[in-house]
Amino acid sequence: MLYIIYKLVLITIILLVSLGIAMYATLLERKFAGFLQDRFGPDRAGKWGLLQPVADGVKLFFKEEYMPNTADKFLYILGPSLTMLVALLTSAVIPWGPSIFIAGTEFSLQVADLNVGILYVFAIMSMGVYGIMIGGWASNNKYSLMGAVRASSQMISYELAMGLSIASLIMVMGSVRLNDIVDAQQGWNWNVIYQPVGFLIFFICALAETNRHPFDLPECETELIGGYHTEYSSMKLGFYLFSEYINMFVSSAIISTLYFGGYHFPFIDKLGLSPNVAAIVGLMIFFAKIIGFIMLFMWIRWTLPRFRYDQLMRLGWKILLPLALLNLAITGIVILATQ
Amino acid sequence: MTLTNRSKVVSNKKFSFWEMIYLPAIFKGMAITISHLFRKKTTVCYPEVNRPFSEVYRGLHVLKLDDQGRERCTACGLCAVACPAEAITMVAAERKPGEEKLFREEKYAKVYEINMLRCIFCGYCEDACPKEAIFLTNRTVPSDYERDGFIYGKDKLVETLDKRVDVSKRQTASVLEFKKDKHHKHNQ
Numbered sequence: 421m422l423y424i425i426y427k428l429v430l431i432t433i434i435l436l437v438s439l440g441i442a443m444y445a446t447l448l449e450r451k452f453a454g455f456l457q458d459r460f461g462p463d464r465a466g467k468w469g470l471l472q473p474v475a476d477g478v479k480l481f482f483k484e485e486y487m488p489n490t491a492d493k494f495l496y497i498l499g500p501s502l503t504m505l506v507a508l509l510t511s512a513v514i515p516w517g518p519s520i521f522i523a524g525t526e527f528s529l530q531v532a533d534l535n536v537g538i539l540y541v542f543a544i545m546s547m548g549v550y551g552i553m554i555g556g557w558a559s560n561n562k563y564s565l566m567g568a569v570r571a572s573s574q575m576i577s578y579e580l581a582m583g584l585s586i587a588s589l590i591m592v593m594g595s596v597r598l599n600d601i602v603d604a605q606q607g608w609n610w611n612v613i614y615q616p617v618g619f620l621i622f623f624i625c626a627l628a629e630t631n632r633h634p635f636d637l638p639e640c641e642t643e644l645i646g647g648y649h650t651e652y653s654s655m656k657l658g659f660y661l662f663s664e665y666i667n668m669f670v671s672s673a674i675i676s677t678l679y680f681g682g683y684h685f686p687f688i689d690k691l692g693l694s695p696n697v698a699a700i701v702g703l704m705i706f707f708a709k710i711i712g713f714i715m716l717f718m719w720i721r722w723t724l725p726r727f728r729y730d731q732l733m734r735l736g737w738k739i740l741l742p743l744a745l746l747n748l749a750i751t752g753i754v755i756l757a758t759q
Numbered sequence: 760m761t762l763t764n765r766s767k768v769v770s771n772k773k774f775s776f777w778e779m780i781y782l783p784a785i786f787k788g789m790a791i792t793i794s795h796l797f798r799k800k801t802t803v804c805y806p807e808v809n810r811p812f813s814e815v816y817r818g819l820h821v822l823k824l825d826d827q828g829r830e831r832c833t834a835c836g837l838c839a840v841a842c843p844a845e846a847i848t849m850v851a852a853e854r855k856p857g858e859e860k861l862f863r864e865e866k867y868a869k870v871y872e873i874n875m876l877r878c879i880f881c882g883y884c885e886d887a888c889p890k891e892a893i894f895l896t897n898r899t900v901p902s903d904y905e906r907d908g909f910i911y912g913k914d915k916l917v918e919t920l921d922k923r924v925d926v927s928k929r930q931t932a933s934v935l936e937f938k939k940d941k942h943h944k945h946n947q
Contacts, residue, residue, distance in 0.1 A: 723788045
């Protein structure tokens with residue numbers, strides 16, 4: 421009973437934290453963009469613009485709910501709901517921190533310790549494209565459809581290279597449980613050191629999977645007028661925009677977990693902290709890593725121009741996929757030679 | 760034949776390996792963008808901070824009173840003639856006995872209007888004025904919801920005795936020299 425209550429509380433907290441971080445990621449993005457462009461960014465709503473996400477949310481809620489009369493009603497609503505749902509689902513398997521012990525009982529900071537953790541993450545993340553595809557299709561608008569088609573082809577092209585880069589990581593780790601992967605990275609044993617090429621491929625593919633610059637072809641304001649969400653308004657549009665930031669948060673969490681030691685940090689075991697304090701510190705370190713990656717995503721967004729569609733396809737199929745295969749082969753050879 | 764020395768020969772050379780993989784160029788670009796994070800911001804946070812104006816800024820006009828508080832303007836119409844945007848209109852009237860405290864000379868402007876939407880703030884009215892009655896100041900014309908609100912009459916243009924507008928900054932040495940010359944011609 422206690423177990424169920426604890427898990428429910430944990431799920432609620434993770435949900436709220438994901439939403440909160442996504443909310444403030446929008447502000448961070450605008451602030452960061454402003455500072456990179458020698459401006460201040462939004463600073464009128466509240467101190468340093470801290471109430472800006474609230475103002476944006478209120479605005480989106482009060483916007484007119486518009487639905488094109490040629491749209492498929494059911495799919496039109498399903499699109500953004502699915503995107504949001506899928507974006508939130510991934511966070512279930514991420515180990516947020518070491519277990520906390522209260523009165524001898526262990527409380528794991530992970531909702532579900534799946535033994536197929538990475539596969540679950542992949543299964544859910546690749547479902548993310550359905551929301552975009554369904555939304556673009558249901559809008560019955562050529563720009564939306566173009567955006568949806570681009571999103572799905574981009575997703576398929578980059579998932580292969582992503583899967584292969586993960587495959588070589590799994591070969592090194594010998595486990596697909598996220599907890600095992602995190603625990604194997606204590607001290608300086610971060611996977612990024614053993615798999616630098618794999619990390620690079622994974623990171624580029626993560627940018628593509630979350631539809632961030634320079635791979636934001638599904639949205640593509642200049643060519644497609646917003647792409648798949650052209651016909652959306654009010655909170656449905658909000659769901660689409662919001663899920664992009666949740667995706668970014670979850671992707672950053674997964675990158676930190678897989679390649680940057682998750683909640684581990686060098687010298688943390690040398691500080692002599694009690695397990696519970698160490699767990700809190702680990703949690704904070706994990707979040708610092710996540711926010712660092714979110715800022716890296718934004719930094720890239722405000723530096724690089726968007727790829728052309730053929731360049732995107734060439735990069736995916738002709739460069740990343742062979743490179744991932746090569747990485748896989750070399751990893752295999754090295755493992756075979758050292759055993 | 761080359762007309763200028765600015766033409767460049769287009770290079771179609773193949774990319775080298777480091778250029779092919781793009782990553783060095785990407786890191787260079789990211790270094791450039793992050794360097795802007797620490798630069799001085801160009802934004803002027805307007806309601807709290809005002810952008811500094813030049814001392815001789817040409818903004819909202821003022822109709823000056825003389826040292827005894829009488830209107831200097833005699834409605835000669837030279838400013839309206841000089842105005843390239845035709846923003847100034849006026850109606851002249853004769854001074855009645857008993858109004859000597861209000862108007863300096865026998866003729867005065869009963870109506871004096873400047874359309875601030877037409878005005879280009881060139882300052883020719885100020886140059887043309889033989890009585891040193893109109894000046895441009897470093898105040899700005901505030902925004903308004905109606906077009907009519909931008910037609911400024913004497914109620915908004917004439918300075919009040921308790922709130923004199925300082926225009927001495929506009930009268931630079933060369934301006935004073937110029938005005939002195941006019942003074943002899945018109946204002947004896």
